[in-house]
Structure formats: C-alpha cells, structure tokens
Amino acid sequence: MQANLRVSRYDPEAPEPSARMQDYQIEVPEHFTVLDALIQVREEEDPSLAMRCSCRASICGSCAMRVNGQARLACKTRLSAVAAEGEPVTIEPMGNQRVVKDLVVDLGLFWNKIRAVEPYLQPAGDEPEEEYIASDESMQNLITPMGCIMCGACVSDCTALEVDENFLGPAALAKAYRFVADPRDGASHERLQTLNEYGGVWDCTRCYMCVEVCPVGVAPMDRIMELRDSVMNEVGVTTPGARHVESFARSVARSGWLDETMLAVDSWGRFNIPKLLSQAPLGLRVLVRGKLPLPWPFHHKRAGAEFVGRIFKRWESRKQ
Amino acid sequence: MADHDVLVVGAGLAGMRAAIAAHRAGANVAMMSKVHPVRSHSNAAQGGINAAMRGAEDSVDSHVYDTVKGSDYLGDQDAIEFMCAEAPQEIINLEHMGVIFNRDEEGRLGTRAFGGASYARTFFVADITGQAILHVMYEQILKAGVRSYEEWFVTDLIVEDGECRGVVAIEMLTGKLHQVTAKAVVLASGGVGRAFEPSTNALICTGDGIALAYRAGATLLDMEMVQYHPTTLAGNGILLSEAARGEGAYLLNSKGERFMDGYAPNMRELASRDVVSRAEATEIEEGRGVDGCVFLDVRHLGAEAIRTKLKYIYEAALDYAGIDMITEPVPIRPGQHYIMGGVKTDPQTRTWDPDGAWSGPRGLFAAGEVACVSVHGGNRLGANSLLETVVFGKVAGEMATAHAKEQPDTPVSGAHLADAEARIKALFGRPDNGERTAKLRLDMGNAMNEHLAVFRDEDGMQSALGTVHGLQERYTELPVVHKGGVYNTDLIFHLELGYMLDCAETICEGGLLRKESRGAHYRRDMTERDDTAWLKHTMANVGEDGRPVMGSLPVTVTKWEPQKRVY
Numbered sequence: 001m002q003a004n005l006r007v008s009r010y011d012p013e014a015p016e017p018s019a020r021m022q023d024y025q026i027e028v029p030e031h032f033t034v035l036d037a038l039i040q041v042r043e044e045e046d047p048s049l050a051m052r053c054s055c056r057a058s059i060c061g062s063c064a065m066r067v068n069g070q071a072r073l074a075c076k077t078r079l080s081a082v083a084a085e086g087e088p089v090t091i092e093p094m095g096n097q098r099v100v101k102d103l104v105v106d107l108g109l110f111w112n113k114i115r116a117v118e119p120y121l122q123p124a125g126d127e128p129e130e131e132y133i134a135s136d137e138s139m140q141n142l143i144t145p146m147g148c149i150m151c152g153a154c155v156s157d158c159t160a161l162e163v164d165e166n167f168l169g170p171a172a173l174a175k176a177y178r179f180v181a182d183p184r185d186g187a188s189h190e191r192l193q194t195l196n197e198y199g200g201v202w203d204c205t206r207c208y209m210c211v212e213v214c215p216v217g218v219a220p221m222d223r224i225m226e227l228r229d230s231v232m233n234e235v236g237v238t239t240p241g242a243r244h245v246e247s248f249a250r251s252v253a254r255s256g257w258l259d260e261t262m263l264a265v266d267s268w269g270r271f272n273i274p275k276l277l278s279q280a281p282l283g284l285r286v287l288v289r290g291k292l293p294l295p296w297p298f299h300h301k302r303a304g305a306e307f308v309g310r311i312f313k314r315w316e317s318r319k320q
Numbered sequence: 321m322a323d324h325d326v327l328v329v330g331a332g333l334a335g336m337r338a339a340i341a342a343h344r345a346g347a348n349v350a351m352m353s354k355v356h357p358v359r360s361h362s363n364a365a366q367g368g369i370n371a372a373m374r375g376a377e378d379s380v381d382s383h384v385y386d387t388v389k390g391s392d393y394l395g396d397q398d399a400i401e402f403m404c405a406e407a408p409q410e411i412i413n414l415e416h417m418g419v420i421f422n423r424d425e426e427g428r429l430g431t432r433a434f435g436g437a438s439y440a441r442t443f444f445v446a447d448i449t450g451q452a453i454l455h456v457m458y459e460q461i462l463k464a465g466v467r468s469y470e471e472w473f474v475t476d477l478i479v480e481d482g483e484c485r486g487v488v489a490i491e492m493l494t495g496k497l498h499q500v501t502a503k504a505v506v507l508a509s510g511g512v513g514r515a516f517e518p519s520t521n522a523l524i525c526t527g528d529g530i531a532l533a534y535r536a537g538a539t540l541l542d543m544e545m546v547q548y549h550p551t552t553l554a555g556n557g558i559l560l561s562e563a564a565r566g567e568g569a570y571l572l573n574s575k576g577e578r579f580m581d582g583y584a585p586n587m588r589e590l591a592s593r594d595v596v597s598r599a600e601a602t603e604i605e606e607g608r609g610v611d612g613c614v615f616l617d618v619r620h621l622g623a624e625a626i627r628t629k630l631k632y633i634y635e636a637a638l639d640y641a642g643i644d645m646i647t648e649p650v651p652i653r654p655g656q657h658y659i660m661g662g663v664k665t666d667p668q669t670r671t672w673d674p675d676g677a678w679s680g681p682r683g684l685f686a687a688g689e690v691a692c693v694s695v696h697g698g699n700r701l702g703a704n705s706l707l708e709t710v711v712f713g714k715v716a717g718e719m720a721t722a723h724a725k726e727q728p729d730t731p732v733s734g735a736h737l738a739d740a741e742a743r744i745k746a747l748f749g750r751p752d753n754g755e756r757t758a759k760l761r762l763d764m765g766n767a768m769n770e771h772l773a774v775f776r777d778e779d780g781m782q783s784a785l786g787t788v789h790g791l792q793e794r795y796t797e798l799p800v801v802h803k804g805g806v807y808n809t810d811l812i813f814h815l816e817l818g819y820m821l822d823c824a825e826t827i828c829e830g831g832l833l834r835k836e837s838r839g840a841h842y843r844r845d846m847t848e849r850d851d852t853a854w855l856k857h858t859m860a861n862v863g864e865d866g867r868p869v870m871g872s873l874p875v876t877v878t879k880w881e882p883q884k885r886v887y
Contacts, residue, residue, distance in 0.1 A: 043756070056558070
C-alpha cells in the first residue's frame with residue numbers, strides 16, 4: 001500500500017533553525033507500523049532523519065512520538081490503524097519537551113521528574129536474610145505500574161503539564177505509586193506528604209489523556225487517584241483538592257446531588273476570607289446571569305436522596 | 321588524572337550491576353551507553369531468571385548439570401559451578417533492591433518451569449522479567465548517583481602499554497568526540513544479533529563491544545555458537561517468550577500433532593532451545609509447516625492465565641500478527657536470538673590471561689552477552705542469561721575496582737582522540753558512490769541467516785564468509801551521506817556495520833573451523849558430536865592483516881564427563 005508520511009523536521013545546525021513539515025510517499029507492505037515506515041524512509045530516502053528506536057516490540061520505550069496529533073509508540077502503531085490508504089499521516093515529536101532534532105526530544109525534564117519522587121525502594125529497618133514476605137496479590141498489583149516503559153507519551157500529552165511545568169506529571173506519579181503501594185517500602189508516609197504538596201497529586205486535572213495515550217496500560221491517572229485516596233487517609237484533608245473531594249461526597253451523600261456553590265466555598269476553606277473575597281466578582285457575575293445555584297441550606301434534597309445516602313453508608317461500612 | 325576508576329561500557333543488566341558493585345566497593349565509577357539505560361536490550365528477556373533454591377529435590381548441582389548438558393558439554397564447568405552457586409543470593413539481592421517477583425501462597429518467591437531444566441527453578445515477574453529487573457537496577461543507579469554518559473557511542477578502546485585506559489566516544493546529542501579515561505574498563509555492551517536478518521534482537525545489538533575488544537587484541541571464543549529461539553512470531557520475527565512453553569504451551573505442526581514427542585520424548589516442548597529449533601526446522605522442511613511456520617498453542621491454558629502470566633506476548637501477537645492467542649494458535653518459527661560466544665574471559669571476568677593461553681589488554685573486563693566465560697557453551701538455557709548478567713556483572717564491578725585501586729595514575733596521550741577525529745572526518749569526506757549502509761547490512765544479515773542458522777554445512781558457511789569479505793571490501797568505500805553533528809544516526813549505523821562485519825567474519829570462521837555438530841552448531845555434513853577432536857573452544861584473534869587468526873582452547877571439565885545428550 002502507499003503511505004503518505006508528513007514528518008516534522010527540525011535541524012538545529014541549519015543556518016536559521018525552524019521546524020517544517022516534509023512529505024514522503026513510499027510503497028510499504030500492509031502490515032507495516034509507523035516505525036517500519038520511518039525506518040524505510042531513513043534507509044532509502046533520507047538518512048538525515050533523526051529518531052530514536054530500538055526494540056521494535058513496544059518494550060524499550062524509545063520511539064514515542066505524536067502520530068496524527070496524539071502520542072504513541074511508533075512501533076506499536078500500524079499505519080493502517082491511523083490512516084486509510086493514501087491518506088497522510090502526520091508524525092511529530094512528543095509535546096511538552098524540547099526538540100533536539102526532528103523526532104528526537106530532550107528527555108531531561110522527564111527524568112528530572114522521575115528523580116524527584118525518589119524512585120527507589122526505601123525499606124524500613126534492616127534487610128531480612130532471605131526475601132521479604134509479601135502477598136502475591138500485593139506484588140501483582142504493582143505489575144501494572146512496573147510495566148511502565150518510561151517512553152514519555154503521557155508526559156507529552158499531559159494537559160496539566162502544558163500549563164504548569166512544576167507538576168510532577170503522570171509518569172513520575174505512577175512511579176511514586178509503585179513505591180507507596182509496595183508493602184516493602186518504609187517511606188510511604190513521607191512520600192505521601194511530599195505528594196500532597198504543590199505539583200503533586202492534586203495538580204492533575206483528570207483529563208484522561210495519559211490513560212488514553214499510555215501504550216502499555218499503566219493508566220497513570222488511575223494511579224494518581226489511588227494516591228489521592230492514600231494521601232487523604234494517611235496525611236489528612238489539608239489541601240483545596242482534598243477538601244473538594246470531601247465536599248463533593250458530603251453534598252451528594254446528603255442531598256443526592258452536588259451543591260456547587262458550597263463546593264467552591266469548601267474547597268478554598270470556609271474561613272479563607274481573602275481567597276473567598278477574591279472570588280466574589282466571579283460569584284457576582286454568575287449571580288447576575290442567574291446561574292448561581294442556591295447554596296446550603298437552600299440546596300434542596302433530590303427525590304431518592306436517601307437511596308444515594310445508603311450507597312455511601314454501605315461503602316463506608318465496607319471500607320471498615 | 322583518570323576521569324574515573326572504573327568505566328562501564330553498556331548499561332543493561334550486566335553493566336548496571338557492575339556499576340552498582342563498583343560503587344559499593346568504593347570506586348569512582350561511570351557508565352556509558354549509546355542509549356539511555358532503560359532502553360537496553362535486557363528489557364527483552366521475558367521469561368525469568370534461574371536459581372536452585374526452591375523444592376526439596378532441586379540443588380545447585382542439578383542446576384549445574386542442566387546447564388552443562390544444555391551447553392552440549394562445551395561450557396566451562398568451573399564457571400558454571402560458580403554461577404549456579406551464586407544464583408540464590410543474587411535473586412535475594414534483586415528482591416531486596418525492589419524487584420516485584422511473583423510469589424507463592426506463603427508470600428515467598430515462586431517459580432515456573434523452563435526449557436532444559438530438571439525442576440521449576442525460574443523466578444519471574446509475569447512475562448516482563450527483564451524489564452522489571454532492568455528498571456529496578458536503574459532505580460539503584462539513581463539512588464547511588466552513579467555518573468551515566470547516556471547516548472555516547474564508543475569508537476575506540478584506549479590501550480597503551482598493553483593496558484586498557486579508557487575510551488573515545490561520540491556524544492550523540494552534539495556529535496562531539498571525547499576521550500574518557502579510566503583505570504579499568506568493563507565491557508557490558510551486549511550481543512550481535514543484528515548481524516542476522518531477521519533477529520529477535522533490538523536494533524542496538526550490533527556487537528560494538530565484541531568488535532572493540534577484538535580490535536584491541538582481545539580473544540573471541542566460540543563465535544559460531546549462535547542461538548535460534550524456537551518461538552519467534554511469523555512476519556516481523558518478534559520474540560514470544562519460552563514462558564509460554566514453561567506454562568504448558570504445545571508446539572503443533574500442520575497436522576495438529578505435538579511433534580516434539582518424536583524429537584524429545586521426555587522434555588518435549590521444554591527440551592533445550594537448539595533441539596526444539598531443529599525439530600521445528602525439520603517439520604517445516606519436511607512439509608508439515610504452514611507458510612514456513614509451525615504453531616504455538618496456548619488455548620488450553622485458559623483466558624485468565626494467558627492474560628496475566630503471558631500478558632506481554634498475548635498483546636504482541638494481537639498487535640503484530642492480529643492473532644488472539646486465547647482462541648487461535650500462533651504461527652512461529654526459529655529466529656536468531658542470542659550469541660553464546662563473545663570476548664573470552666575467566667570466571668573473574670578478566671579478558672586477559674596472566675598465563676598467556678589467550679590474550680587481551682590488562683584492565684579490560686567483560687560481562688553479559690558480550691562475554692564468553694563460558695557458561696553457555698554450545699547452547700544457552702532459557703533464564704540463564706539474566707542470571708549470567710547479574711552474577712558476572714557483580715564480579716566485573718568488584719574485580720575492576722580492585723584492579724583500578726592497584727593502578728598508578730598514568731597520563732593518557734591525546735593521540736587516540738585525534739586519531740578518531742581524523743577517521744571520522746575522512747568518513748565524512750568519502751565521495752558518495754551510491755552505496756548505502758542499510759543495503760550492506762541487509763546483505764550481511766541475509767547471508768548469515770541463510771548459512772549460519774539452525775542447519776549449516778561447509779559450502780554454505782564458505783559462501784557466507786565470501787559475502788562478508790566482499791562486504792568488508794565495499795565497506796572501505798562506504799560513504800556517510802548525512803554530514804551533521806547532532807544525532808547523526810547515519811554515522812552511527814556506519815560504525816555499527818563495521819563492528820558487525822568483524823563479528824560476522826569470526827562467526828563464519830568459527831563455524832568452518834569446528835568440524836562437528838555440537839549445541840547450536842549443527843552441520844549437515846558432520847552430524848555427530850566429536851568429543852575426541854572437538855571438546856574444545858574455538859578462538860579468534862585479529863591478525864596483522866586484519867583477518868582472524870583461529871585457534872582453540874581446552875574446555876574445563878570438573879565432574880561432568882560428556883554423555884550422549886537426550887531430552
């Protein structure tokens with residue numbers, strides 16, 4: 001079949017470096033992946049094309065790049081899955097990271113974030129003579145985050161990182177989960193305290209991009225949500241994010257639906273007068289347009305609220 | 321002053337284990353790799369790592385015997401005894417570092433069955449064992465703060481006065497050449513699978529360390545011993561782990577027969593890899609295959625076991641062949657996978673022999689697939705490769721540290737750097753004669769895969785050697801088309817091809833020299849093992865004319881005398 005590749009090129013050694021798109025039309029077998037096609041271009045058309053790749057089997061994590069706007073492993077993406085015959089396939093370097101040349105990005109930011117979560121086992125006390133005793137279930141639970149191949153796809157497409165470089169990001173947080181949930185680790189409490197700070201678990205916007213682009217099913221956002229639970233249980237409800245979760249649940253448990261006004265008030269803190277005052281102009285604008293839902297105690301119960309309440313009670317009793 | 325006490329070239333499992341051992345022994349150690357450490361090919365080891373430490377009946381002796389038998393009696397038994405004895409402690413070390421091994425019901429480490437093994441002694445993490453250990457090893461590197469030169473490509477080993485004192489390397493992100501000096505160098509740069517096409521190996525497995533050592537005067541051993549893995553996926557040749565057979569998978573021919581009954585009545589699918597690969601090739605040749613393949617069938621294991629214990633290969637078959645293993649058998653065939661041969665070392669990982677039976681620069685150590693200790697002999701058992709990397713990686717780190725501490729600080733001449741710069745400049749200056757690196761590499765890979773595969777003979781190996789010589793000739797005028805400095809892979813691939821051609825030449829020469837069939841080296845024109853003439857290693861050293869000078873070394877036998885090998 002014919003492949004039309006539209007590849008982002010950037011040569012830092014050009015007299016005036018700037019990114020441009022270059023088209024390649026090549027004839028390839030039906031089963032080709034995006035990586036196979038790029039290798040063919042590099043070997044037969046243009047040896048100056050720079051990209052990283054090695055295993056061709058989605059295990060080394062070298063070849064993450066954006067295919068038609070979304071981060072993917074080139075070796076795991078069949079051409080026929082992203083474009084009908086003859087349709088162009090756009091191939092660009094990963095996002096949120098500095099481009100070095102063509103499809104090669106500087107992974108310095110990625111690794112700095114991994115380093116920031118102290119990514120190594122910190123056992124409590126002395127090592128046992130033999131192995132640590134741990135349930136198979138607890139180890140199986142770690143296989144999913146351990147399956148992370150550090151390709152950077154989630155960091156590339158993370159919408160929170162895009163606006164705030166301080167965010168630890170999905171890969172580092174999934175890595176952090178791997179230690180917090182490891183029964184052999186003795187530093188979980190300290191880890192959770194750090195993750196409760198600015199840049200940690202509460203900065204995720206729950207956009208699901210990392211879950212969608214992860215090529216090996218780590219689902220970083222789900223790991224972040226598990227970390228949030230652990231933070232609330234172990235460290236407490238000390239951040240707007242945690243209070244947001246708590247207010248949300250309290251409101252739904254009581255009335256069967258969300259009290260949006262109190263959600264904002266609770267999240268910032270009921271006695272956080274300066275912050276609440278700073279939100280007053282927004283509140284007034286919403287009020288003027290008739291879109292301010294009435295807060296507690298005017299927030300009425302929905303029909304069937306007691307059933308919703310019972311679900312919460314049952315959940316609470318099961319947790320204990 | 322030397323930049324480092326110890327420099328480790330390669331940052332897969334052997335390299336990182338060496339770096340951690342050197343760090344713990346108090347050395348100023350650094351690693352250098354042409355890729356980031358977690359991209360290393362150790363990732364691809366799926367099935368597990370062997371150690372005899374579970375079950376009342378298993379023993380280190382049994383593990384040694386299985387390994388010796390698996391090697392077709394070509395492995396050096398002192399080295400094998402050492403490796404198997406160290407295995408249990410090394411598994412515990414890995415567990416303490418954080419590896420999340422599969423557990424049994426009591427929460428202790430659990431095992432699975434594997435090929436060529438008398439007992440279930442393979443410890444594992446689903447079917448991503450290599451990746452799970454590699455990433456944990458890198459965690460330990462970060463914890464220790466070991467300096468890591470990432471994406472640095474080594475062009476030369478620096479040898480002065482018979483002593484290895486560092487490397488010259490290209491920093492790929494800038495294209496600049498650097499000289500990095502050290503009092504001891506550990507090679508841990510992996511094998512040379514890409515000299516074959518196809519291969520299960522990653523594109524980075526180009527024999528750099530093997531060729532660098534060979535050019536620096538080190539001895540290569542048993543290069544003809546090339547493993548073909550029995551279960552590589554039809555089409556792109558991707559590996560489907562032996563874990564599948566360890567968990568109970570069948571091999572079927574076109575008639576739906578479990579054909580291994582006829583070749584290895586006791587061990588069947590779990591016979592050693594050379595035996596299974598030959599059986600498959602025979603079935604295919606005799607017309608009981610389909611499109612050059614036989615089938616791997618796991619359907620009877622059930623969807624749950626397939627999705628959890630064989631998760632990666634389940635997904636690989638789905639992604640790369642569009643086959644759902646829960647409902648269909650997968651077409652597979654033997655494919656190049658591993659090289660048992662490599663840089664000759666003693667069990668202390670030294671590449672030189674104080675007694676002079678073989679040669680190599682002092683201060684150069686080697687561990688992992690790049691090396692040949694020899695623990696695998698004519699055929700490696702599954703799950704012994706990860707074991708080799710960690711056991712001998714650790715030894716290499718410790719020995720290199722001890723060696724470095726004895727060395728005075730000798731200044732190194734800048735001539736090596738200037739030489740390398742001049743050579744690369746000359747490459748850039750070559751006129752474009754229309755030849756391309758990729759074309760030469762493919763011609764080499766095809767020839768090697770045709771004539772040095774599961775079945776071999778004199779004419780075929782001569783023909784492959786002729787092809788390699790012809791390619792070496794063309795290589796002297798092969799241009800580098802792209803002239804840039806930053807991330808110039810055209811230059812890197814050119815240099816890698818040079819390394820692979822050196823390795824390919826010694827593989828052919830070793831095969832031609834060994835006039836018998838043993839392990840993976842099966843000659844149709846000499847089908848019997850010949851213990852009288854050939855219970856020995858083949859040896860290659862670079863001659864003055866650049867061609868290999870061949871020789872042989874005795875095999876170390878401690879207590880397992882060669883017997884007929886039946887599975």
